[in-house]
Amino acid sequence: MYKVIIADDEYMIHRSLAKLVESSEHPFHVVGEAEDGAEALILLKEKPDLIITDICMPGLDGLAFIEKAKQVRPDVLFLVISGYGEFEYAQRALRLGVEDFLLKPVSPDKFQQTLTAIYHRLEKQKRKVMDYRQWFLSHEELLVQLADAIWRLDEKAVDDLLHKLVHLYEEEAADEIPFPTLNNILQEKITKELTNRGLPFPEPPIYRGLTTDADEKIKDTSSVLSQCRAYTQILLHAVKSSRNFGSRTHISKAIMYTKENLSDSTLSVQIAADIAGMSVTYFSRLFKEETSTSYVQYLTRLRMEKAKRLLDEQLLSASEICERVGYTDYPHFSKTFKKVYGIAPADYSKLHRSI
Structure with missing residues (x-):
């Protein structure tokens, strides 16, 4: 099922379009309707596959809405339906990468033909994404290691793993997987791993700006590496901020474990750091700040x-x-x-x- 959002300031029109979408022979389902661009932006939380929008709407117009929406969901498809027949609007819409531009009043047959074309495009995209994900699955362990290095704030390991990942991407997948897609799946995987480890943030929205116009920014391997580094730096900062906020809790957990396992001859600063979810260097510094002594002296x-x-x-x-x-x-x-x-x-x- 493909999710559709419709944005048009005329109620009867977006209701009519919704009925046309729902009556399509293809699996489209309307998950939201808006009467201006600002309201439509809120509906992006529904994660639509297709957005049908008018150009002339109060406040945030259709073209401005498309620009903003693409920053949030770069893979979504757009169909513009408008009463504006001037060539410049069609040109601007096409430059923004919309699938088609239909003039009001919309012919139901023409609309259904356009939906069919968009359906085939979405199906093709889905097959590509499946191929993309297969490549990422083949390097699952590397992505988990990268997330773990970020969690431990081991910046050297993060950089080494990024070099390895980018090298594999250049060697095996650069011709098939666009860099924005690499970024999106990398973000999804690592964010999930860090969230599972307890990082208290739903997603790093600040990173969206890094993928804007990524195709133009990416020229060679060093450009890809630079963009990936920018992403991991944001995540490292998020982890550091979380640790600074909850360092007392993390250190307390390590202290409790130490007290309960004094008879364990293998007890070490490495084990304590693992319990706290930190690198040894970072743990040792925080531990001394918290207790005024080193972990070894404390043990x-x-x-x-x-x-x-x-x-x-x-x-x-x-x-x-x-x-x-x-x-x-x-x-x-x-x-x-x-x-x-x-x-x-x-x-x-x-x-x-x-x-």
């Missing part, structure tokens, strides 16, 4: 405090306590304990028993 302090409590209870030997607080090497444990408390754990235990 050591917690382990030594727990070791001291267990020694005070006199239920376990020093070597057993060594394992309980995540050390696999007793001499290392003993040396660390002595450095913190000025006495070896075994001597501390003996001293405590003698008191």
